[in-house]
Amino acid sequence: MSTHRLIAYTDYKSPYAYLAKGPTYELGEAFGIAVEWRPYILNIPDFLGSARIDADGKVIEADRTPHQWRRARYAYMDCRRKARARGLVLRATTKIWDSSLAAAGMLFAQQAGAAPFRRYHNAVFARFWQREIDIEDQEQIAAVLTEAGADGAAFPAWAEEGRARVAAISREAEEQGVFGVPSFLLDGELFWGNETIPDIEARLAVG
Secondary structure (H helix, E strand, O other), X not given: OOOOOEEEEEOOOOHHHHHHHHHHHHHHHXXXXXXXXXXOOOOOHHHHOEEEEOOOOOEEEEEOOHHHHHHHHHHHHHHHHHHHHOOOOOOOXXXXXXXXXXXXXXXXXXXXXXXXXXXXXXXXHHHHHOOOOXXXXXXXXXXXXXXXXXXXXXXXXXXXHHHHHHHHHHHHHHHOOOOOOOEEEEOOEEEEOHHHHHHHHHHHHOO
């Protein structure tokens, strides 16, 4: 097992974080690192404004500048292009979601072990980007936890504590310089974005 420490910050509502999930698994496996997955909740309106669309993609509510619309449209186009190349489905979201409950579910799944965590992590990411799960719905999160092998029935009573832990982890991440996802801390050094994964790999390759 490697002596390096790699922390991966993620958010279920980030398409770039979804795309980073698989390569991050592979990175940990290739170098014998137990990646520490942590939530970081993005405040998307801070940098991309906010919008809601209907099931057909028609904008029904928006608070974005023309510049923010161009950035948002490009981001989804870019992510869909990358997702198609890897056989992933990635549909644009219909609103700015509160992902804190799903992040609490991630922490809850981690308490049940590595296998339940990975099953939960994979399921929530895939279903969210296929519009098959409401990540703000406690019952749906609990159901995925049960399916993943955790005690989903116990999740509702823990959910608020979990959300508080998510908030604390997000603030701690900011103290380390984190401002977006995917972000990585390799032995305390910050890397941001999918394009930095090869840089992390190169660092690990030299020991």
